[in-house]
Amino acid sequence: MNQKKIHIALVDDHSLFRSGIANLLREFNDIKVVFEAANGKELQEILTEKKEVDVILMDINMPLIDGYLATSWVKKRYPKIHVLALSMFDDDIAVIKMLKAGAGGYILKESKPQELYRAINEIKEKGIYLNELVSGKMLKDFQKSKSLLIKENLLSEREIEFIKLCVSELTYKEIAEAMNLAPKSVHNYREHLFLRLKLRSRVGLVMFAIKNKLVDID
Template identity: 40%
Template sequence: MAISTINKNNIKVALVDDHVLIRNSLAKLVASFPNCTVLFEADNGRHCIEFLNKHQLPDILLLDISMPIMDGFETAIYVSQHFPLVRILTLTMLTDERSIVKMLRNGARGYLSKNISPQILLEAINAMAEKNIYIPQEVSEKLISGLQHDLSEVVAVSALNDKEREFLALMPTDFTYTEIAKKMSVSPRTVDDYREKLFKKLHAYTRMGLAVYAIRNDLF
């Protein structure tokens, strides 16, 4: 599935957080951004899914992790499977490696700590709308560590061939490997070979690990 097109002048946002005061304040903040509209607020994953099933879909879902009834981990899996056009941006107090890796593996495309400025939040929303991913430096370092990627062994971009760079540039997207093969004008088997070789070469054994490498090295 290719990345959906978002109107950058009117980004539709929804918020899921069980703390009412925080959620309401966030909603007011997001609504104050000149290019954002808040569609709805929900206090847990189940409540969010009810809204998604009945109302207009948001472009970006600001999703907390620690919530009753249905937490962010479960919600990310469900939303990414049933509403793949909705881009999940995690906004949480949890900044440990396990939470970061788990959320991104479950379908989130961005990850933020709640200890950020309004400007960073706007930057993240705009980046999610434009590129479908937002991984700030401090999160990417923890992500790589959580994926057991030794930073001392990072391979320089200059050591990669053109096809490997082209393949890596497509890792942060929503394209399937079959679609990537078509875009690169190669067979699916060749794409599988690129992936396996890069897993070993970069010591990053998941697609998200490859995506982080691409972002950190300005390939995306």
């Protein structure tokens, strides 16, 4: 067993829940809860004073500063501190957002104490704790499919070709050349798409293309 205990911070707006967790963690003698905070704001205040924390157990829905913002804030300033998201809900978007914000894992509040304990240890050791809940959702997010517009062929091949070319620094004149069209024809494509997609600028079209996975920009 390690000499040093794992230092935990609890961030959750329900004091009763915090107490419950703190009490539960007291069972494990290599874990020590060093402080609690009722929300992200409070966490920020405390963290600027006390920094000897290894893992923060972070709720998501909290007043003032929520779990996403708090996690981003923590990871930016104290990258060595690990964050384990602890949430009531098995919600796809919440999981993805917390991971993107920098959380190393995500477990449900209804998990068994043993899973929490294991998660804390893995996060402390490897920085990440990935269960099936999380990795499945990550893959889903990776593979999230194109929008209906695309799937149902509401855009022609040629329109898609045009849109892809728009996601670049080419001018429309250059796009026309690339498509072997007169500049005027390219303007037809643009206007037609602007009308149908309710856009008012090329940047809008670019954002549409990226959102709908017509292009991959990485």
